[in-house]
Amino acid sequence: MNGAEELNKYSKTLTQEVSNPAAQAMLYAIGLKEEDMSKPQIGIASTGYEGNPCNIHLNGLSVHVKKGIQANDMVGLIFHTIGVSDGMTNGNDGMSYSLPSRDIIADSIENVVSAQWYDGLITVVGCDKNMPGAVMAMARINRPSIMVYGGTVRSGSYKGKKLDIVSAFEAYGKKINNAISDEDYKGVIQNSIPGQGACGGMYTANTMASSLEALGITLPDTASYPATHEGKIAECVAIGAAMKNLLEKNIKPRDIITRKSIENALTIVMALGGSTNAVLHYLAIAHAADVPLTYKDIQEISDRTPLIADFKPSGKYYMEEVLSIGGLPAIMKYLMKKGLIHGDCLTISGKTVAENLANVPDLDFETQDMVHPLENPLKPSGHIQILYGNLAERGGVAKITGKEGLRFEGPAKVCDKEEEMLEAIAKGEIKEGQVIVIRYEGPKGGPGMPEMLKPTSAVMGAGLGDKVALITDGRFSGGTHGFVVGHIAPEAYEGGNIALVKDGDIISIDAESKEITVHVSNEELAERRKNWKPLTPPFIEKGVLRKYFKTVSAADEGCVTDK
Template sequence: GNTCNMHLNDLARTIKQSIWDNDLVGLIFNTIGVSDGISNGTDGMRFSLVSRDIIADSIEAVCGAQYYDGLIAVPGCDKNMPGSIIAMGRLNRPAIMVYGGTIAPGYYKGEALNIVSSFEALGKKIAGQLNDQDFKGIVQHSCPGAGACGGMYTANTMASAIEALGMSLPYSSSNPALSDAKQKECADAGKAIRLLLEKDIKPSDIMTREAFENAITLIIVLGGSTNAVLHLIAMAKSVGVKLSQDDFQELSDRIPMLADFKPSGKYLMQDLHEHGGVPAVMKYLLQNGLLHGDCLTVTGKTVAENLSGVPDLDFKAQNIIYPLDQPLKKTGHLQILYGNLAKKGSVAKITGKEGEKFEGPARVFDGEHELIEGINSGKIKPGDVVVIRYVGPKGGPGMPEMLKPTSAIIGAGLGKSVALITDGRFSGGTHGFVVGHITPEAYEGGLIALVKDDDNIRIDVTKNKLTLKLSDKEIKKRKKQWKRPDLKASNGILFKYAACVKDASQGCVTDEK
């Protein structure tokens, strides 16, 4: 029922046939899939991150109960991919991920569109910059067919990271959903899984500390989603690899951002496919000493061996990837901020276009729906720091994405003059001066719960600081007055999730004490 996943059964049947063609028995089972494109901006978004762990649990349960010898997962959307990889790590049996692939651009009145176009159109409509007919035209043409969101949003970010990690075949992350290249990848999967079975190559052999560093390096270069911080930490835990937010900062301090992808740039993943795909980028990074070439992959070969025959990236033929001596940003866009507002950390996505410092009065909203009302009523002014709270892992519950609010802010013409901070998440489609994953979250009594309208908040990326400028005396006074609100779920999966989820700095995992 959604573009990310609507073609996956067709891909799975091709993979199943390739398994049989290699004298193995291929069986298909399904798990769930939540579409962020459908749920964003609604209470349904609370189930999105939760679905990652349901996917991991369900794959682990079926493969464990029926004792499959190996696993090929065919995910298409944001949480499906890390969910699949987490299950592979827990099971530790030969496994491959085949990404469902990226969507083609849509078009309306000659303008290339993607999923975020429809969300930003809402803000333009609210601001009176777009009439009803054009608003509907953009929404109806943003997603023309099968495939995941086309920019360097969370799906393409995670697919790229997983290819660099070594858990998918070369080109998997950049092969478009409906391309002949994706069909060939599926047809090759049977031979690949047989090789892994014969050589007994397991996920723990592939997903090493160095492999995770390769994954982080690539997504920094590509300008990937903040959600990768959550997911890669959780994926690493599944194979016993220690990974923290600080590892992302260490790499961001020395790895530049080179890719001009949407949401902050011009291009879509399909554009990169036409110029060598992700392997061409990886080869360039390897040639310049930025990747560990000796890491094992699902081909049974190392990263360096996989890339040896890949054509070099041609900087004269494309403007998607910039050379290292002309980066879009000299350091990484993923920045980990600490401070009294985020004692256990927060994650900012700073591409360089927003500036590096922002200070202003707080405009506080206990949820994204209140913010949309605030935009409609003109409450938000240039220079404000918008605060959306009680949307964290427990407070949501489920740590929903704030794509609708950020898109509405940008569409209303406030994207360059307003900052937004939250204990929730951001979509990979979010851009602007934004800080998410604030920990401790409001529901756990984090300082974000005590912020009031007109309090001064300072964001300083040069010092990696997020600060509420209040005296210790005033903070203590407010803490005494604060009361934890009731949990927004009394039964069901959201209630269970809130009871066992760890905080954002720990990847929001649900299987630790």
């Protein structure tokens, strides 16, 4: 058996077996030659589509990936899967389809690679749900796989001020508060995003790209290059040699996705001030890879990892600027030298994390303040805190950078669904000191666990960002900042106590004791429960949301659909 035949152990089912002549005929029909039939076949899954800047360029990058595959004596075959723009669906009913798209992406990639007998998989991804969906599929299939990130967008500019997608959301809050002119409102919208690439702060896309590089499932430095940087195309071409190496060494995703590598990924999330969505996604990735992971584990990582990077949304820097300090590898090397990153984890380069970082320049704390030394962190522990109490018996996920304070107490302002909250803030009914409760936005109640970026941005734009807290059984965008707690479980639809809260109930949120409490007696809650009926979720009579509603697990289980 020659080397090429050894690398095509899956595709040879179609290309070599005498009993599959129709498959071979179809492969000749798409342009393969006889010599190609003994080469490994690599599926290249693109989430490219024209509908948003995060994904618009991905089909083009896939072509460069294919060139690299072909140059290394393999057959590259591009296929496509879906994407949903979180930025465009936030604050409207389209957001119910966002989180379900993650599992559709995973399912569809698994479906194609398994049915077509591809020997390896490369995913070209760019937005929030593309990345975890792609990696979930890799873990399930467990054939040599590499993720390619399309890159961050550059920052926009208007009247001398840097802008990004969150600037547009927060302009809405300013508008309803009469704090921005119509001209400037339109100017911010038209200039927030200059072109292709994923949302530019340490929002969910860049959080996942950075942490997945730390996980080891991308080439080193893939998270650092902006979408328009010339290094991105070179990276795509280099994927071919990397894939050939994986096939030759038979390195598979589950060799890379381990408990220690997931700890590396979550350490990066905490150190960089990343999105709370990473909690959902790593629970789902761990489930796909059969790696045990719980809220308790995530909290332990947060407790030992200081927040050291000053990125948007609560900081001042954009992802496009990380290259100037040596890229993500420089940050990883610093954390590894300090004992917070496991250097012995295998990566898709075929080398360990430590080997990848061996020649990376050290961070210079004299010439930059984007990343702080551990001795002078922005916060001595991670910003993501798992809270428990009678409002979240199975946990809630808080994003507390320290700038908001560590404790908040106030009367509840209860809103059934996001739209009710937005109407309340437009009417001036949201007041300083309140704890805004947005419920029936969970995995089932939403359905689809919508993000609450529009409400939190409206709060910020209205000048209430440091004057109110917001809790929800929905989730938050990576662009959210302020005193917020999401992922409340059990959710309202399933009878969690968040469903029983009334206007005026006193709620306390304590990030130090990790407690979230509604100060109502158990007897009173039991009495309220007697008259409680769940608010029926919309849009679930049939179709994809009906399937999701029927199969999705709770937030503390990662909202997976294959339990």
